Amino acid sequence: MPRSLTRRTLSAAALGLLAAAPAAWAQQNAWPTRPIVFVVPQNPGGANDVIARAVAQGLENSLGQPVVVENRPGAGGNLGTSQVARAAPDGHTFLVTAQSAHTINPALYSKIPFDPVKDFTPVMQLAVAPYLLVVNPNFPAKTLDELVAYAKAHPGKVEYASAGNGTLNHLLGEMLKKQKGVNLLHVPYKGAAAAATDVVAGQLPVTFGSFPGVMPFVTSGKLRVLGVASDKPTALAPEIPPLGKELSVTSWYGLFAPAGTPAPIVEKLHGAITKVLATPAMRERLKALGAEPVDSDPRSFAAMLPGELAHWKQIVQDSGARID
Numbered sequence: 001m002p003r004s005l006t007r008r009t010l011s012a013a014a015l016g017l018l019a020a021a022p023a024a025w026a027q028q029n030a031w032p033t034r035p036i037v038f039v040v041p042q043n044p045g046g047a048n049d050v051i052a053r054a055v056a057q058g059l060e061n062s063l064g065q066p067v068v069v070e071n072r073p074g075a076g077g078n079l080g081t082s083q084v085a086r087a088a089p090d091g092h093t094f095l096v097t098a099q100s101a102h103t104i105n106p107a108l109y110s111k112i113p114f115d116p117v118k119d120f121t122p123v124m125q126l127a128v129a130p131y132l133l134v135v136n137p138n139f140p141a142k143t144l145d146e147l148v149a150y151a152k153a154h155p156g157k158v159e160y161a162s163a164g165n166g167t168l169n170h171l172l173g174e175m176l177k178k179q180k181g182v183n184l185l186h187v188p189y190k191g192a193a194a195a196a197t198d199v200v201a202g203q204l205p206v207t208f209g210s211f212p213g214v215m216p217f218v219t220s221g222k223l224r225v226l227g228v229a230s231d232k233p234t235a236l237a238p239e240i241p242p243l244g245k246e247l248s249v250t251s252w253y254g255l256f257a258p259a260g261t262p263a264p265i266v267e268k269l270h271g272a273i274t275k276v277l278a279t280p281a282m283r284e285r286l287k288a289l290g291a292e293p294v295d296s297d298p299r300s301f302a303a304m305l306p307g308e309l310a311h312w313k314q315i316v317q318d319s320g321a322r323i324d
Helices: 003-029 047-063 075-085 099-108 144-153 168-180 192-201 211-219 263-277 280-289 298-319
Strands: 036-040 067-071 093-098 120-129 131-135 158-162 184-188 206-210 224-228 251-258
Touching: 036 047, 036 075, 047 067, 047 093, 047 120, 047 251, 047 263, 047 280, 075 093, 075 099, 075 251, 093 099, 093 120, 099 168, 099 251, 099 298, 120 263, 120 280, 120 298, 131 144, 131 168, 131 192, 131 211, 144 158, 144 224, 158 168, 158 192, 168 184, 168 206, 168 298, 192 206, 192 211, 206 211, 211 224, 251 263, 263 280, 263 298
Parallel strands: 036 067, 036 093, 158 184, 158 206
Antiparallel strands: 093 251, 120 251, 131 206, 131 224
């Protein structure tokens, strides 16, 4: 190819790139250009769904476009998560998900249709919710130490309820067994509500439950709380003693974009949601759910994910839980 032609070709290509750059910038700057969809990979009515809807409602005025929440439950959250992984990275489809679906499922399921790191761009954590260790009021233990002592005196006789194999309250029970050297018998239920109901009824003595799921029973005297799964008290109920660092679990709800979503869009959405979470009305709404807003950004959220995945992979392996 003649040198002059090569130069003309390169010059034309460079001009093309320069012409495309303002267009791409303008497209990102004009975002959003149509309604935004928040995909929730769990059923309506749960904490994750309610948080997604509250944030969506708060965003509509600042973004100038409707924000629609679509529930896509199935396969423990894998169905909706994979849908967002395959979505166009144009800033109009996002995933609002719970920690369990994003960091526990990859270790729990033999195959999952997404990569929790490579297929997503983290935007931010939205909120955290504590888990509580509770017992039936007729159970003799009033503290964690008393529960451990009772379980050691009655090995294999103390049962604990969970929402099902591989769920967060199941894994918390396994962590308790390992850290305290006790032999507890796991009884899985089909959902957290059923597990808590049977502990209230006295069918089983012990369970871990989310703050919003079990705190009403504690307040009414139908359950006794032994502690919060944290190394420090929760602001939601500072009188509840923490269970300690070895049983510290942060249950979080987070927002992800498909991998490749432009950074300016991610930053703009992060800024808008940060303002929503800072409003007194939103803080009160989260508190009513038993959750607290989080000071989070794309970089800190991305940095925590590898550690979370490794942490839960080890716990799932120790528990022997598996879903094929």
